[in-house]
Amino acid sequence: MADLTTVFAGGIRSPNPFWLASGPPTNCGEQVMRAFDAGWGGAVWKTIGDPIVNTSSRYSSVDWNGQRMMGLNNIELISDRPIEVNLREIAEVKKRYPRHAVIASLMVESKREVWHDIVKRSEDAGADGLELNFGCPHGMSERGMGSAVGQVPDYACMIAEWVKEVARTPVLIKLTPNVTDIRMVARAARRGGADGLSAINTINSITGIDLDTFTPRPNVGGLAAHGGYCGPAVKPIALHLVQQIAADPEVGLPISGIGGVSGWREAAEFLLLGCTTVQVCTAAMHYGYRIVEDMADGLSQWMDEKGFGTIADFRGLSLPRVTEWKHLNLNYQIVARIDAQKCIGCELCYVACWDGAHQCIHLDGGRPPAAIEASSRARITTTPIAKLDAAGAEAGAGASQTPPARIPRIDEAECVGCNLCWLVCPVEGCITMEPVNAERPFQSWEQRSAAR
Amino acid sequence: MSASALPVERNLRQFPELHPALDAQSALAEANRCLFCFDAPCTVACPTHIDVPRFIKKIATGNLRGSAITILDANILGLSCSRVCPVDVLCEGSCVMHRYNQKPIEIGRLQRYAMDRFYDANTPLANGAPFGPALVQSRDSPLAYGAPSGPGSDRSGDGEGVPDGPGRATKKNEDETWGGVPFGPPRPGPEGVPDPQAGPPAEGRTGASGADRGSAPHCVFNGAVACIGGGPASLACAAELRRHGWRATIFDNRPLPGGLNTYGVAEYKLRASDSLKEVAFVRSLGVEFRQAEVGAAVPLEQLESEYDAIFIGVGLGAMEKLGIPGEDLPGVIDALRFIERYKTFEDFTVRGRVVVIGGGNTAIDAANAAKRLGADEVHLVYRRTEREMPAFRFEYDRSKVEGVRFHWLAQPVEILAREGAPWGPAAGVRFIETRLGPPDSRGRRVAVPVEGSYFELPCELVIPALGQSRFMGMLSESRGIRLEGGSVAIDRPTGRTTNPRYYAGGDCVNGGREVVDAVADGKRAALAMVRTMGERQEASRG
Numbered sequence: 001m002a003d004l005t006t007v008f009a010g011g012i013r014s015p016n017p018f019w020l021a022s023g024p025p026t027n028c029g030e031q032v033m034r035a036f037d038a039g040w041g042g043a044v045w046k047t048i049g050d051p052i053v054n055t056s057s058r059y060s061s062v063d064w065n066g067q068r069m070m071g072l073n074n075i076e077l078i079s080d081r082p083i084e085v086n087l088r089e090i091a092e093v094k095k096r097y098p099r100h101a102v103i104a105s106l107m108v109e110s111k112r113e114v115w116h117d118i119v120k121r122s123e124d125a126g127a128d129g130l131e132l133n134f135g136c137p138h139g140m141s142e143r144g145m146g147s148a149v150g151q152v153p154d155y156a157c158m159i160a161e162w163v164k165e166v167a168r169t170p171v172l173i174k175l176t177p178n179v180t181d182i183r184m185v186a187r188a189a190r191r192g193g194a195d196g197l198s199a200i201n202t203i204n205s206i207t208g209i210d211l212d213t214f215t216p217r218p219n220v221g222g223l224a225a226h227g228g229y230c231g232p233a234v235k236p237i238a239l240h241l242v243q244q245i246a247a248d249p250e251v252g253l254p255i256s257g258i259g260g261v262s263g264w265r266e267a268a269e270f271l272l273l274g275c276t277t278v279q280v281c282t283a284a285m286h287y288g289y290r291i292v293e294d295m296a297d298g299l300s301q302w303m304d305e306k307g308f309g310t311i312a313d314f315r316g317l318s319l320p321r322v323t324e325w326k327h328l329n330l331n332y333q334i335v336a337r338i339d340a341q342k343c344i345g346c347e348l349c350y351v352a353c354w355d356g357a358h359q360c361i362h363l364d365g366g367r368p369p370a371a372i373e374a375s376s377r378a379r380i381t382t383t384p385i386a387k388l389d390a391a392g393a394e395a396g397a398g399a400s401q402t403p404p405a406r407i408p409r410i411d412e413a414e415c416v417g418c419n420l421c422w423l424v425c426p427v428e429g430c431i432t433m434e435p436v437n438a439e440r441p442f443q444s445w446e447q448r449s450a451a452r
Numbered sequence: 453m454s455a456s457a458l459p460v461e462r463n464l465r466q467f468p469e470l471h472p473a474l475d476a477q478s479a480l481a482e483a484n485r486c487l488f489c490f491d492a493p494c495t496v497a498c499p500t501h502i503d504v505p506r507f508i509k510k511i512a513t514g515n516l517r518g519s520a521i522t523i524l525d526a527n528i529l530g531l532s533c534s535r536v537c538p539v540d541v542l543c544e545g546s547c548v549m550h551r552y553n554q555k556p557i558e559i560g561r562l563q564r565y566a567m568d569r570f571y572d573a574n575t576p577l578a579n580g581a582p583f584g585p586a587l588v589q590s591r592d593s594p595l596a597y598g599a600p601s602g603p604g605s606d607r608s609g610d611g612e613g614v615p616d617g618p619g620r621a622t623k624k625n626e627d628e629t630w631g632g633v634p635f636g637p638p639r640p641g642p643e644g645v646p647d648p649q650a651g652p653p654a655e656g657r658t659g660a661s662g663a664d665r666g667s668a669p670h671c672v673f674n675g676a677v678a679c680i681g682g683g684p685a686s687l688a689c690a691a692e693l694r695r696h697g698w699r700a701t702i703f704d705n706r707p708l709p710g711g712l713n714t715y716g717v718a719e720y721k722l723r724a725s726d727s728l729k730e731v732a733f734v735r736s737l738g739v740e741f742r743q744a745e746v747g748a749a750v751p752l753e754q755l756e757s758e759y760d761a762i763f764i765g766v767g768l769g770a771m772e773k774l775g776i777p778g779e780d781l782p783g784v785i786d787a788l789r790f791i792e793r794y795k796t797f798e799d800f801t802v803r804g805r806v807v808v809i810g811g812g813n814t815a816i817d818a819a820n821a822a823k824r825l826g827a828d829e830v831h832l833v834y835r836r837t838e839r840e841m842p843a844f845r846f847e848y849d850r851s852k853v854e855g856v857r858f859h860w861l862a863q864p865v866e867i868l869a870r871e872g873a874p875w876g877p878a879a880g881v882r883f884i885e886t887r888l889g890p891p892d893s894r895g896r897r898v899a900v901p902v903e904g905s906y907f908e909l910p911c912e913l914v915i916p917a918l919g920q921s922r923f924m925g926m927l928s929e930s931r932g933i934r935l936e937g938g939s940v941a942i943d944r945p946t947g948r949t950t951n952p953r954y955y956a957g958g959d960c961v962n963g964g965r966e967v968v969d970a971v972a973d974g975k976r977a978a979l980a981m982v983r984t985m986g987e988r989q990e991a992s993r994g
Contacts, residue, residue, distance in 0.1 A: 369491075386841075
């Protein structure tokens with residue numbers, strides 16, 4: 001059985017790398033304790049600061065293809081509870097769950113003594129670490145906090161320095177993705193003495209507009225403000241930003257990966273890109289704390305299968321496999337192949353290739369889509385009726401076997417290996433992308449342009 | 453005979469719908485399962501070629517009205533087809549999901565969802581074609597053909613009036629409510645050349661907008677067509693003609709229009725009231741309805757002089773007789789009459805034991821209905837075996853669940869009268885056992901009586917269901933319309949008969965298939981008329 005225990009930045013220990021991210025699921029001690037009971041290894045407390053007043057109507061989502069909440073947006077602010085209540089509950093949780101990680105997320109006005117005060121009080125309460133919220137993109141940023149700090153490397157560095165003047169526990173900086181180059185702020189955090197990074201915070205968003213009221217969601221009495229986007233939809237963006245800071249030699253800090261983690265697979269991806277822990281919010285808001293069970297189980301099974309005894313065994317394994325485009329092999333070539341046995345005849349690859357790619361998947365002698373559709377529409381078909389039709393004529397024909405005419409053919413000489421057909425094919429393993437011309441030597445664009 | 457108010461209350465209870473409507477959430481989930489195949493097999497399999505993935509996609513995007521119009525564009529009877537189509541052997545049977553180890557998309561129910569929303573919304577079509585509340589019939593006024601009325605009669609105040617002769621009321625419809633194509637331009641024609649001009653239909657009476665379509669030539673000729681028979685084939689033909697700006701009049705001698713859709717479809721599949729809703733929609737397109745028997749009240753000569761073409765959509769005739777003694781006893785009622793009765797009469801009941809004779813879909817419909825209407829036992833007797841039975845497999849399976857008992861290899865030789873009451877209800881049926889002989893010309897093995905193997909099945913009611921006869925004598929003989937095996941011979945792509953002024957479609961042509969086949973026939977014939985007569989007109993002018 002794989003060992004999932006984690007030590008973050010030399011000081012924050014947790015039984016597994018799954019932390020709840022700062023947000024509604026970590027709003028109070030009672031929640032955090034239930035989360036630990038469910039199996040979460042750590043929790044970053046809902047950001048503590050001067051209590052705020054929230055709006056009613058706070059979330060909106062992007063539903064896709066019948067699936068709810070593939071992306072979630074919120075305009076909720078930091079904790080609306082007094083600082084001392086939060087700290088008292090942190091102390092209570094730590095007393096009862098000494099082996100779990102409790103990280104205090106902090107956001108106060110940009111004054112040295114105010115930061116000193118909140119840092120000391122949080123650590124006195126027993127927090128295992130501090131996460132400075134430099135990422136919140138809505139509301140708080142209008143008051144000079146959150147991403148207003150995180151978007152200016154010098155501010156981020158300065159406040160990190162203030163905090164490090166008094167902090168005894170590891171200090172994490174939570175980064176905002178709403179910048180041109182996330183590495184600049186990450187480097188500033190490093191300069192300021194931070195011990196680790198959390199990335200990413202939510203992405204500025206307007207999730208959608210109500211087509212009856214013309215008001216974007218969430219609607220707060222007829223008006224809306226932009227919010228922060230998270231959930232499964234943001235994972236690719238988060239992975240990229242994590243890779244950027246993980247691969248940057250000027251950063252070199254442990255990372256707690258955040259953004260679209262909803263199961264063990266995403267967690268593994270973040271760990272493979274160099275994260276030490278992952279943080280989850282949307283998935284827990286959607287399905288409850290119970291999702292952590294499969295996260296731990298699934299990751300552990302996968303590790304067993306791959307022969308990884310600890311998370312350190314595979315952390316960052318994918319980082320060397322990310323490079324710049326100019327280093328990619330221009331002579332590497334793949335072509336699509338269709339397994340006629342598996343093809344169900346939906347012809348999505350055909351139309352995708354004709355309209356969205358390179359016109360090298362063919363049906364019926366290379367005729368274009370409109371001609372093929374037109375001849376089908378011109379066909380006279382009738383309901384098969386046993387009494388009227390010769391025995392077994394049309395009835396049920398084609399149900400169990402794809403008619404050969406419906407199986408597309410690939411012109412390999414023309415195929416550029418773009419993957420589109422493989423991506424649109426609904427059947428697992430029906431279209432495969434297979435290497436050809438493997439004997440050709442490696443040549444990158446850089447090499448090719450140098451050779452010219 | 454006059455029908456009681458529709459729908460028949462009892463039927464609403466006794467015949468819950470076979471495929472209940474989807475709710476919005478389920479429809480969305482189901483719509484999202486659709487792969488959106490290219491050149492989709494379901495569309496090919498549909499005789500009317502409804503663009504199935506397109507209408508399903510529109511459900512998924514919440515464009516329900518667009519979805520309905522996509523359906524109606526190909527099949528004006530999209531509502532009834534969504535309920536009665538044997539989807540297992542048509543669209544759903546061809547769904548690629550079968551080969552993906554998944555349930556096929558529930559195309560029929562999705563179509564029904566879109567159609568129900570469309571009819572519920574009751575909003576007018578483009579150009580203000582009257583598809584409004586005026587067409588929803590109250591229970592005490594089933595949508596019937598009005599009696600011919602004089603100019604003083606004021607049922608035409610809504611532009612929806614009772615025609616008082618070919619031409620007049622239609623003219624009125626055109627002027628006030630009909631501006632040409634009632635909903636978006638039809639899909640590109642068989643040539644597959646999308647029409648760059650295809651936009652909102654032009655104002656007014658419009659050969660112009662109709663002519664721009666791939667299927668119709670450039671012309672301003674708007675003909676007039678008489679459709680004989682009020683069933684699906686004629687409804688589809690007439691509606692398609694109206695969409696091209698032509699005049700269309702449907703002649704039918706029954707009190708209610710809709711043909712078998714109104715009178716002959718099992719109630720758990722399609723309610724008569726829904727059929728009439730659809731008829732009202734066709735009427736709203738400007739199609740004129742006249743209750744009259746062609747040949748008797750309206751001579752063919754009159755039609756020929758008043759109309760440019762005549763469409764024959766008369767369906768099949770009465771059900772075939774058993775040809776055995778006792779057939780005329782009061783306890784014997786053929787399946788179609790049986791279905792018609794229970795669909796339209798509130799007090800129609802069934803008791804005791806019922807024997808259904810025949811193995812087709814109508815036999816099964818009647819057997820199921822008899823069971824639900826209160827029969828203690830229903831026995832279906834077929835002279836061949838389960839294998840040869842013409843009913844769809846799924847119909848047979850469902851019937852077994854209803855509790856119908858099946859008997860194979862027996863054919864009736866006499867209906868027995870009740871002792872002492874030779875003209876009373878039936879007392880039973882005497883059968884002779886059969887065995888399967890050599891195959892006939894269609895490859896089905898014939899049933900051969902086994903000598904001396906008689907047996908009796910006591911019962912109160914006998915329902916023969918041997919299929920419908922074909923009756924085309926009158927038209928055929930006097931008008932040079934060739935028949936083949938009792939059916940009207942047509943040129944399949946155009947529906948034209950051997951008499952170039954006569955077109956035909958539906959059961960009278962195809963020997964008795966499904967509603968959707970009749971719709972396809974009617975539509976093809978209408979398009980052919982528009983094309984050929986339009987061209988002719990063009991040629992004679994030019």
